Amino acid sequence: MKLYTTDYAPNPRRVRWVMAEKGIGDIELILIDIMSLEHRTHPVIAKAGSPHLPVLELEDGSVIAESVAIGRFLESLYPEPNLFGRDAREIADIEMWTRRLEQRLATPLMLGTRMKAAPLVILEDPNAAVGDYMFENAAAYCAGLDAHLASRAFITAGRLTIADIACVCAFDFARIARFRPDKSLENVARWLGALRERAKVLEV
Ligand SMILES: N[C@@H](CCC(=O)N[C@@H](CS)C(=O)NCC(=O)O)C(=O)O
Structure with a gap:
């Protein structure tokens, strides 16, 4: 999987924080230069239907956007430590x-x-x-x-x-x-x- 992310921005940082808490090291980080508006024409980000970061690209080429949705998806693959609730x-x-x-x-x-x-x-x-x-x-x-x-x-x-x-x-x-x-x-x-x-x- 690949995470399209950018420096300093709060929503991509949420996902990187979730990854760090869970010790996830097998998602490639693709750094996008938001200040040169790279995200607005990037073909993978365009698949999410909204020119915003973060975007998670899965192995089959499909994408998930929205920081909390990506975090929830990662929690189902990497359950510990639990960040979204146990019951x-x-x-x-x-x-x-x-x-x-x-x-x-x-x-x-x-x-x-x-x-x-x-x-x-x-x-x-x-x-x-x-x-x-x-x-x-x-x-x-x-x-x-x-x-x-x-x-x-x-x-x-x-x-x-x-x-x-x-x-x-x-x-x-x-x-x-x-x-x-x-x-x-x-x-x-x-x-x-x-x-x-x-x-x-x-x-x-
Ligand atoms: N609700 C979305 C917000 C995504 C968002 O607004 N991302 C900002 C960076 S923090 C962005 O990509 N902005 C690009 C722009 O405004 O052109 C999420 O939680 O991921």
């Missing part, structure tokens, strides 16, 4: 948190960054007001997340899951547009610090 209840909780955090936090952070970060003008028409709105929404959600994390080291299930990975990748990406969770949110800071350290060790 019905865990699967539901992890899905609930992943979707909630995607909609309320990760997407506003990623879109806000695209609207505000000067180098990304190649990909997006910048609009600082829309970017500010996205960041204000993400910042407001962070307060609730801080309360949730007061008694937890991870978002749910008592261990690292795709919900943590999806979120941390968005927080890290938003640093290029200078988004930082409010300093008073100590639980978010502790959680982010621990997971950034983990990602550093895994080199993702």
Whole structure:
């Protein structure tokens, strides 16, 4: 299999993080130069029906897109360590948190960054007001997340899951547009610090 990926982008990084957690070493990484818009004309990426990364190409030449869908596919091939849930209840909780955090936090952070970060003008028409709105929404959600994390080291299930990975990748990406969770949110800071350290060790 081949993973079409790119440096610095949050969604491909989610998949590389899943691969690192699971010790997956037999998927070839194909580096795409997103800043020269290589992804918009690449024939394999075109098969996914949307010019976005990551894309996983299977041995039969078919493709899977969407970072969480790719992660879920990899989990079925490489079950350990479990990142998507071991039983019905865990699967539901992890899905609930992943979707909630995607909609309320990760997407506003990623879109806000695209609207505000000067180098990304190649990909997006910048609009600082829309970017500010996205960041204000993400910042407001962070307060609730801080309360949730007061008694937890991870978002749910008592261990690292795709919900943590999806979120941390968005927080890290938003640093290029200078988004930082409010300093008073100590639980978010502790959680982010621990997971950034983990990602550093895994080199993702
Ligand atoms: N929901 C998709 C989002 C994919 C996406 O937006 N990828 C970005 C990189 S993080 C991209 O390829 N952008 C290219 C562009 O905007 O032209 C996923 O989770 O994989």
